[in-house]
Amino acid sequence: MLIAILTGFIFSFLLVFAGRLFKGKLAILASLVPLSLFLYFFQFISPVSQGDVIVRSYEWVPSFGVDLGFKLDGLSLLFSLMITGIGFLVFAYTSSYLKGHHYLDRFYGYLGAFMGAMLGLVLSDNMITLFVFWELTSISSFFLIGFNNNNPASRKSALTALGITGIGGLFLLAGALLLNNISGTYSISEMLTMRDLIVGDEFYYIAVLLLFGAAFTKSAQFPFHFWLPGAMKAPTPVSTYLHSATMVKAGIYLLMRFTPILGGENFWNTTLIIVGGITxxxxxxxxxxxxxxxxxxxxxxxxxxxxxxxxxxxxxxxxxxxxxxxxxxxxxxxxxxxxxxxxxxxxxxxxxxxxxxxxxxxxxxxxxxxxxxxxxxxxxxxxxxxxxxxxxxxxxxxxxxxxxxxxxxxxxxxxxxxxxxxxxxxxxxxxxxxxxxxxxxxxxxxxxxxxxxxxxxxxxxxxxxxxxxxxxxxxxxxxxxxxxxxxxxxxxxxxxxxxxxxxxxxxxxxxxxxxxxxSKKLENGIAKYDSIAPENLMIRFNNFFVELSALWTNFFQNGYLRNYISIIVLFLVVLVGYIIIGNTSFSINYDSLSRVTVYEIITTLILIAGIFYTVFTESRLAAVAAMGVVGLSICLIFVFYSAPDLAMTQFSIDTLTVILFVLVLYKLPKYLKLSDHKTRIRDGVLSTVFGLIITALALEVLSEPVSKDVGNFYAANSYIEAHGKNVVNVILVDFRGADTLIEISVLSIAAVGVFGLMKLRLKMKDRMRYTDRKTDTKK
Structure with missing residues (x-):
């Protein structure tokens, strides 16, 4: 069953290399893909009609309870036959309708991916898997609706459809997480056995509303319906396939699939009757x-x-x-x-x-x-x-x-x-x-x-x-x-x-x-009421939101890094200060702290002097040098507390940072005095309060009894499970692998952004050269 679902994606991938074969007379052969899948699902009619339910499960992320679980029963079989059967006819029809089109192979690629996503959606027995395929249908339909990308109306329709159905996808994900929190599983079949538990839970109504949000946006229910008429800008095969038998019925499928689990209650039935009746x-x-x-x-x-x-x-x-x-x-x-x-x-x-x-x-x-x-x-x-x-x-x-x-x-x-x-x-x-x-x-x-x-x-x-x-x-x-x-x-x-x-x-x-x-007269007559149509109301809300976002952004993100840092620090001061004040058990045991040595006092005084010099100097080069002193002082503190590895790392990074700062000083504007006396006092007070709060938190943590359970665990398991003798490295690479992966991803994204800016700059230079050449030619 998994291979049947992946067939559409495999077909789309192969078109990247063999797309030319499907641009001419052989385009009709593309229809063999959905035809073969239709025949595959057709063979299950007899066992399913006799009451059999075919279940397949493949491990994916077992630690989170997420697997590639698929179930073929009467409901999913009906949709599978429609997806593949009508898909076969649409694929064949497309070979003639778009005959000779330059991007016919690309169109087939989008159709194949959409078919695979729809099959995965209706066959999924795991809510996270269902959500993944749900989103894949939105993404692939975006490319299909906007296939005529030279037409601004097509692009707008594709974005509208993606926006509305994308919001529904977020609702579905939230509903999946909430149902998992209630039932302890993502398996739809297991939820079916826990109906009384789910319906009786205090979050039942929220879970139902989230699923309604997903279904109503996907199946174009009022007032989310307007994306569907706009999607008619797509080629006819898209309208046929997506908007008659497959995509728009995904929301219907979702409601039918969860009716035995969430249905039968007044809230469920009444809401669907009202929304369906109005629509x-x-x-x-x-x-x-x-x-x-x-x-x-x-x-x-x-x-x-x-x-x-x-x-x-x-x-x-x-x-x-x-x-x-x-x-x-x-x-x-x-x-x-x-x-x-x-x-x-x-x-x-x-x-x-x-x-x-x-x-x-x-x-x-x-x-x-x-x-x-x-x-x-x-x-x-x-x-x-x-x-x-x-x-x-x-x-x-x-x-x-x-x-x-x-x-x-x-x-x-x-x-x-x-x-x-x-x-x-x-x-x-x-x-x-x-x-x-x-x-x-x-x-x-x-x-x-x-x-x-x-x-x-x-x-x-x-x-x-x-x-x-x-x-x-x-x-x-x-x-x-x-x-x-x-x-x-x-x-x-x-x-x-x-x-x-x-x-x-x-x-x-x-x-x-x-x-x-x-007649056009009737059409123009109803056009008078477009101002109160859901689409225009949504556009007005969107414009209002954009304006509000612009005001909010311009207020908080005015281009000065110091303001960004001040807002972040102020938020942390208020939040942590409120927690400390409201926590009656917060206390510091000074007797548990070690004595302060003369070396620590001298190093701390040097560090404070470096900070003050950095703040009050009017020379950027002197500020960078003073920051280097602060960094070296921290290195010494690491040495005092028996952490030479951290000291060496800090020393290397700090030295490299100072050198890089000095190298780029010549490319930066002159030192600017962007704050007046009151602003400096405000920032000083804010930083002092923030420092005191962090100090209080650090002292309170040091006052807590030391538990070595975590350290003993890593010491005992680092070599056995991760085959590493350096416990710190093993924690970073293996035990915190997801965190490290995210950090690498952030750096990669930043690198791509920098590369894009560099390329953009080169293009601008090329434009300037072209403009200069044009000017010289005219002269």
């Missing part, structure tokens, strides 16, 4: 005011995601069943409509629905795919969409919440989604062909075959729902913690209330399609 209705209404095909599909996708959140919030067996079916329904018809939109845009160079009609006369197979997808979207029999819609109505009718409001909201949403599906899937292909499109040509087989296949599956699964009933749907419902033994999907459920609601939905939605024509 589905708000976004469905927006489809009435859009003329760009991708914009219509984007808002209808957000609405569909809201329906899924709404159903999860209902928390009943009927709701889980409806959600499982609707995931398949939405993936099939929405991927089809996105691919069809891509073909229309590719062939006609427009996505404006007001300029599109009659394309059936030119591209009949594409039109058939669009119409079938629209039928499934509308829930018209015999499509699987009809089955999903009836299950949704049944789950809403049987809910224990405010039934009337719930039913009104879901029926209105379905009516508006029917309208959106008809506008996107039927309108471009019916009616009279505009004169501007008379020269449009039929796309190649590789472009129209994937959407036609997906649309056909939407009808096949409706006619024969048993194909997905036992093998796919039942294991999903079981994974959600509900009883699936009595589940049987059927196209006809009898003449009942849900069927009547279906007829009303189809009738009203069809009438709306014929009476309300998309």
């Amino acid at each position: 589905m209705l708000y976004s469905a209404i927006h489809t009435l005011f859009r003329t760009d095909l991708k914009g219509i599909l984007a808002y209808s996708t957000i609405s569909a995601l809201g329906i899924l959140v709404f159903l999860i919030g209902l928390g009943t067996q009927e709701a889980f069943l409806a959600a499982a079916v609707f995931i398949i329904v939405h993936a099939l018809y929405k991927a089809t409509l996105f691919l069809v939109t891509g073909i229309i845009d590719h062939q006609t160079h427009t996505r404006d629905v007001t300029r599109l009609s009659g394309l059936n006369k030119i591209m009949l197979p594409v039109g058939i795919a669009g119409i079938l997808a629209a039928i499934s979207s509308a829930g018209i029999p015999p499509s699987i969409g009809f089955v999903g819609k009836e299950l949704t109505y049944e789950a809403s009718h049987n809910s224990e919440t405010i039934v009337i409001l719930v039913m009104i909201a879901i029926v209105l949403t379905k009516i508006l989604l029917l309208y959106a599906g008809f506008v996107a899937g039927i309108k471009p292909f019916t009616g009279k062909l505009p004169e501007e499109h008379t020269n449009v040509k039929m796309p190649g087989f590789i472009m129209w075959a994937p959407p036609l296949l997906l649309a056909t599956l939407g009808i096949v699964f409706g006619v024969a729902p048993f194909l997905i009933d036992g093998p796919i749907i039942k294991p999903v419902v079981t994974a959600l913690g509900a009883d699936a033994s009595e589940i049987h999907l059927a196209l006809w459920h009898g003449f009942n209330l849900t069927f009547i609601l279906s007829l009303i939905t189809i009738g009203v939605g069809t009438a709306l399609y014929f009476f309300l024509t998309p």
Whole structure:
């Protein structure tokens, strides 16, 4: 299973060296990667449908309880099949859609990495592993959304998507740490056995809110939804893959995975019903005011995601069943409509629905795919969409919440989604062909075959729902913690209330399609309210935050090192002073201290003299020399206390520092008097208080009884475990390896920064030379 997850990343890595092979006619071969993975996961349908759960675990960081644990059950299998199955069609479609593109290999690399990240996400059984793959989906989607990086709008959309989903990633990490603190494990399977412990904990609500934050940002729930319409600037294969079947459903997957652990409580259910209900209705209404095909599909996708959140919030067996079916329904018809939109845009160079009609006369197979997808979207029999819609109505009718409001909201949403599906899937292909499109040509087989296949599956699964009933749907419902033994999907459920609601939905939605024509007037009308839209409110908040940050930064970081140090020291003085004053047990035992010798007194007086000379001299060179005296005095103190190794280190570093300071003096500006008399007094008082506090702390530590347990441990284990005889070196290199690694990383980053500045300076010189040459030429 680990190899299956890493296949996408391996494929992307190999493209660095063999990318040229996938730029020409061989580009179609890239689709063999997701196809092979689809066949791999397809073989697990039989055992999973019989109740088996395939678990694989590989050690990663066992000391922290983090492992590469993966679990394949009904829920993860459904998502794995969608990721790889639709991925196969998208990979094949891309070979024709981006044919001849200079960066086609790079695009495949991003797709492969994203596919691997999504597989890792849905298969992870460890929350830290899940978080890692969660973030990898955000990073890889950033490159996919911003693939057309010459377009400023694409770059902005990619940054917006990364920012919103990145915040969600932080929520997920915090939630993982909190759940680990409650349960003592990162394993999702183990958490499942501790449901009562987790739900009863005082931090349950915080953990739920953190997971909600992750899911709502990823799955574009109100008010975080605005990043998804902006992401439509990406190429159509990206919109198809990320925004219909995979990335946006990662949040849905997270909610479904944790429903057996955190669900069933009023707070969980009520929040999901409210957020999902607002999202589905708000976004469905927006489809009435859009003329760009991708914009219509984007808002209808957000609405569909809201329906899924709404159903999860209902928390009943009927709701889980409806959600499982609707995931398949939405993936099939929405991927089809996105691919069809891509073909229309590719062939006609427009996505404006007001300029599109009659394309059936030119591209009949594409039109058939669009119409079938629209039928499934509308829930018209015999499509699987009809089955999903009836299950949704049944789950809403049987809910224990405010039934009337719930039913009104879901029926209105379905009516508006029917309208959106008809506008996107039927309108471009019916009616009279505009004169501007008379020269449009039929796309190649590789472009129209994937959407036609997906649309056909939407009808096949409706006619024969048993194909997905036992093998796919039942294991999903079981994974959600509900009883699936009595589940049987059927196209006809009898003449009942849900069927009547279906007829009303189809009738009203069809009438709306014929009476309300998309227009720029409607789109401009709703644009008047953009000032109160969540996106603009978020932009205003961001601008306010930037201005506040600028004021804060300019106040505390005004360019003078002495001010930075003063603020840090003042903070430490207040914090440590408060602790000392409030600690009644703080005391100093002067009897336990050793006597002060005359050598120490003389050395200390020299050190103090060096400090005063450094502070009051007006010569920078003299200040450096005086600092050297201070350093040498400290070396002597080390010698007095039997630490010659520290003394030699201090002597070497101090001598080298003085030499380096002297060497750079000539490159620095003249000595500046940047502080007045009051400032010097303030700094003197602050430094004196800080010194007294540090002295008090040092004396209090010396008064404590000496414990040799730590020293004995290192002395006993340094050679045995780390094979080193120098205990200090062993502590630094082995026992404090992580700390040393961080220090090395900081130095490396600083070195890279210095190198970058040096290169920038060289470039500026080159520019100056070029400017001088240009001036001389003109002369």
